[in-house]
Amino acid sequence: MADLLLRSVTLPDGSRADVRIADGRIAALEHAAPAAPAAPVRSGETAAPGEPAEVHDLDGYLLLPAPAEPHAHLDKALTADLVPNPQGDLAGAIEQWMARYPERTVAEITGRARRAALAGVANGATAIRTHVDINDGIGLQAVEALLAVKEELAPLLDLQLVGLVGRPVTGPEGRPNRDLLLAGLDAGVDVVGGCPHLDADPQAATDFCLEVAAERGLPLDLHMDEHLRPAALDLEYLARRVLALGVTGVTGVTASHCCSLGVQDVPTQRRVAEAVAAAGISVVTLPQTNLYLQARDERRSPARGLTAVASLLEAGANVAGGADNLQDPFNTVGRADPLETASLLVMAAHLGAEQAYRAVSGAVRHALGLAPVAVEVGAPAELLAVRAGTVREAIAFAPADRVVTHRGRVVASTTTTTTFPRSWA
Numbered sequence: 001m002a003d004l005l006l007r008s009v010t011l012p013d014g015s016r017a018d019v020r021i022a023d024g025r026i027a028a029l030e031h032a033a034p035a036a037p038a039a040p041v042r043s044g045e046t047a048a049p050g051e052p053a054e055v056h057d058l059d060g061y062l063l064l065p066a067p068a069e070p071h072a073h074l075d076k077a078l079t080a081d082l083v084p085n086p087q088g089d090l091a092g093a094i095e096q097w098m099a100r101y102p103e104r105t106v107a108e109i110t111g112r113a114r115r116a117a118l119a120g121v122a123n124g125a126t127a128i129r130t131h132v133d134i135n136d137g138i139g140l141q142a143v144e145a146l147l148a149v150k151e152e153l154a155p156l157l158d159l160q161l162v163g164l165v166g167r168p169v170t171g172p173e174g175r176p177n178r179d180l181l182l183a184g185l186d187a188g189v190d191v192v193g194g195c196p197h198l199d200a201d202p203q204a205a206t207d208f209c210l211e212v213a214a215e216r217g218l219p220l221d222l223h224m225d226e227h228l229r230p231a232a233l234d235l236e237y238l239a240r241r242v243l244a245l246g247v248t249g250v251t252g253v254t255a256s257h258c259c260s261l262g263v264q265d266v267p268t269q270r271r272v273a274e275a276v277a278a279a280g281i282s283v284v285t286l287p288q289t290n291l292y293l294q295a296r297d298e299r300r301s302p303a304r305g306l307t308a309v310a311s312l313l314e315a316g317a318n319v320a321g322g323a324d325n326l327q328d329p330f331n332t333v334g335r336a337d338p339l340e341t342a343s344l345l346v347m348a349a350h351l352g353a354e355q356a357y358r359a360v361s362g363a364v365r366h367a368l369g370l371a372p373v374a375v376e377v378g379a380p381a382e383l384l385a386v387r388a389g390t391v392r393e394a395i396a397f398a399p400a401d402r403v404v405t406h407r408g409r410v411v412a413s414t415t416t417t418t419t420f421p422r423s424w425a
């Protein structure tokens with residue numbers, strides 16, 4: 001017997017079906033329309049004999065593989081009013097953020113991160129990878145907070161923590177940060193991370209992170225080339241190192257941002273994109289924060305700050321889209337919504353709607369090493385039902401009305417009501 005019935009929902013191919021879910025997987029897609037009128041949404045009611053435990057009427061909703069968030073900073077989320085960044089760029093954001101470390105506490109970080117993660121779940125993100133600051137200014141406070149959030153919210157989402165080691169990483173003065181990263185991994189951080197472009201020796205910083213990931217048998221996820229300087233292209237170095245060394249021990253390599261690839265000439269983009277694809281590196285493009293932070297000094301046609309999405313896709317690389325910062329000094333806006341990211345990818349990276357949705361769903365799960373999901377019998381029931389008729393419409397309107405399923409259970413349900421006077425609707 002099914003545990004959950006999603007009734008009269010529109011499938012991605014436009015057909016309608018009743019979707020039965022059991023044991024965390026899609027058990028049946030029944031295309032016959034129900035004879036009886038659809039009942040209102042019911043959740044958690046006592047089931048009649050022979051009925052699923054929970055039934056949702058989803059007439060007017062589109063059922064999609066759930067999106068996922070490949071790159072968040074939950075420890076920084078929702079601090080835009082607490083930590084202003086008058087300079088507006090990346091250097092200003094880092095300076096202001098670190099200057100306010102003394103105001104951070106484990107309890108305060110936990111509360112904000114929890115709220116931000118729940119906002120993501122409500123929008124459909126049943127998996128989130130968040131970077132977590134680790135350095136000699138904040139110590140392991142943010143790690144402690146995010147480990148608590150991960151445990152508390154485990155029934156609702158798969159939360160991965162990336163240890164974002166601070167600068168410097170290299171040289172004798174980098175020793176405290178290197179030691180703290182290892183301590184964070186000992187404490188339960190899942191992924192090795194860092195920002196080589198902020199280090200005095202970006203290649204040595206990249207090597208250190210790669211070596212730690214290999215030694216620990218963990219994935220690597222680096223902030224890579226988060227600037228628009230054409231002369232600096234650490235992404236190519238990372239790809240060549242991975243190709244030369246192999247990825248023995250490293251369980252997945254991801255490069256986030258890669259902004260400077262976007263300002264290279266096209267032959268250079270192709271050469272690097274082919275190396276990235278050959279190395280199996282996933283690239284995460286982050287339109288919100290890159291549009292916010294990059295090219296602040298340029299008054300005429302400022303660069304969009306995104307990586308070379310078209311060249312990477314043409315080369316066969318896995319390109320995922322993420323939201324990055326959520327209402328903090330690095331980006332004062334954002335809604336924790338993969339559909340917002342998809343919309344920006346349509347506008348700023350010129351992807352089609354289906355391509356943009358794949359970038360915030362299947363491509364993310366691939367980058368995060370998670371099982372693929374689909375609206376098919378036997379697939380894991382990681383699903384987003386959203387009040388829309390097509391993927392394009394879902395991205396365009398991004399309705400709040402959503403029902404989110406994780407491991408076969410409804411973990412968030414949002415319904416909005418709009419009324420107009422008289423009959424102008």
Ligand SMILES: [Zn+2]
Nearest residue numbers: 073131223324
């Ligand atoms: Zn980031």
